[in-house]
Amino acid sequence: MTGLPGLDLDALHDYLLARGVRPAGPLQGELIAGGRSNLTFAVTDGASRWVVRRPPLAGLTASAHDMVREHRVTSALQATPVPVARPVGLCEDERVLGASFTVVEWVEGVVVRDRDDLAALSDDDVHRTATTLIDVLVALHAVDVDEVGLAGFGRPEGFLARQVRLWRRQWEQVRTRDLPDLERLHDRLADTVPASSAATVVHGDYRIDNAILDRTDPATVRAVVDWELSTLGDPLTDVALMCVYRNPALDVILGIPAAWTSPRLPSPAALAEHYARASGRDLGHWPFYLGLAHLKLAVIAEGIAHRARAGADAGRDAARAAQAVPELVTAGLEALERR
Numbered sequence: 001m002t003g004l005p006g007l008d009l010d011a012l013h014d015y016l017l018a019r020g021v022r023p024a025g026p027l028q029g030e031l032i033a034g035g036r037s038n039l040t041f042a043v044t045d046g047a048s049r050w051v052v053r054r055p056p057l058a059g060l061t062a063s064a065h066d067m068v069r070e071h072r073v074t075s076a077l078q079a080t081p082v083p084v085a086r087p088v089g090l091c092e093d094e095r096v097l098g099a100s101f102t103v104v105e106w107v108e109g110v111v112v113r114d115r116d117d118l119a120a121l122s123d124d125d126v127h128r129t130a131t132t133l134i135d136v137l138v139a140l141h142a143v144d145v146d147e148v149g150l151a152g153f154g155r156p157e158g159f160l161a162r163q164v165r166l167w168r169r170q171w172e173q174v175r176t177r178d179l180p181d182l183e184r185l186h187d188r189l190a191d192t193v194p195a196s197s198a199a200t201v202v203h204g205d206y207r208i209d210n211a212i213l214d215r216t217d218p219a220t221v222r223a224v225v226d227w228e229l230s231t232l233g234d235p236l237t238d239v240a241l242m243c244v245y246r247n248p249a250l251d252v253i254l255g256i257p258a259a260w261t262s263p264r265l266p267s268p269a270a271l272a273e274h275y276a277r278a279s280g281r282d283l284g285h286w287p288f289y290l291g292l293a294h295l296k297l298a299v300i301a302e303g304i305a306h307r308a309r310a311g312a313d314a315g316r317d318a319a320r321a322a323q324a325v326p327e328l329v330t331a332g333l334e335a336l337e338r339r
Contacts (some may be wrong), residue, residue, distance in 0.1 A: 029044075055099045055104045067092075070102055076150050077140075088103040110214075240286070243268035289336045
């Protein structure tokens with residue numbers, strides 16, 4: 001076996017041949033993203049490049065590492081204005097790499113993850129890039145799901161109520177202490193779920209570092225990536241989470257000074273207002289959506305603390321992650337008060 005943990009390059013070579021892709025030479029691979037999310041490898045034969053995505057080697061959660069889901073949505077979006085990498089193949093035979101995986105064409109560009117990456121952009125570039133990111137999200141939410149074959153991609157009926165229940169269950173699985181305010185936030189959300197909502201393709205984790213930007217013009221999005229949480233649901237959950245990700249707590253979640261929390265980017269309110277204008281969607285019940293997004297991010301932060309204390313996230317500052325939770329819960333309750 002040659003390659004990296006989770007990436008057998010000989011087996012991948014044979015898989016590509018079976019797909020009608022003939023590598024020009026031996027494959028070489030490099031891990032470009034890993035951790036609790038899907039592992040992402042850059043692979044080259046010296047002439048062409050691909051990206052291989054597969055679940056992590058441990059701590060799998062089926063719903064969060066669904067390679068079939070990623071492949072289906074990116075394949076369906078090929079004929080839309082939403083920029084995504086072109087799929088090469090989906091392999092569900094776990095004997096090849098030890099888990100299902102996808103292969104897509106390499107998209108040349110730059111990913112802006114932290115403040116140092118953002119520093120390379122002028123203020124004008126930052127503003128134009130943020131505007132384009134919103135416009136791409138608007139385009140995603142405008143996709144005709146029937147036309148692209150995604151009508152059965154999720155269960156939009158009752159989506160919001162299920163989200164409230166889901167994040168309450170997730171809290172029970174990762175909680176490290178009692179937090180009455182979180183219980184109060186959940187109860188308030190459960191009591192105020194909007195009676196009806198729109199249904200579109202939602203990304204589920206949308207922000208600047210889940211996009212590949214053009215190297216010469218960062219206001220051009222070459223591809224949106226990381227579709228593992230995508231489904232059919234309420235588009236305003238995408239918008240609200242994107243806005244709540246601007247909270248400095250995201251720095252703790254990611255373990256870096258995140259680009260998306262930089263004050264150089266438009267405020268959450270400005271992002272939401274631009275989305276509303278560009279999409280023509282009404283931001284009715286907006287406090288509910290903000291409250292739900294804060295609950296989600298709080299549970300994610302608690303999960304980091306839970307896994308670190310269990311020894312599954314070595315190197316993480318569990319205490320810092322845990323400290324972010326009450327702040328996020330308080331912000332969620334305050335958002336609901338602005339009804």
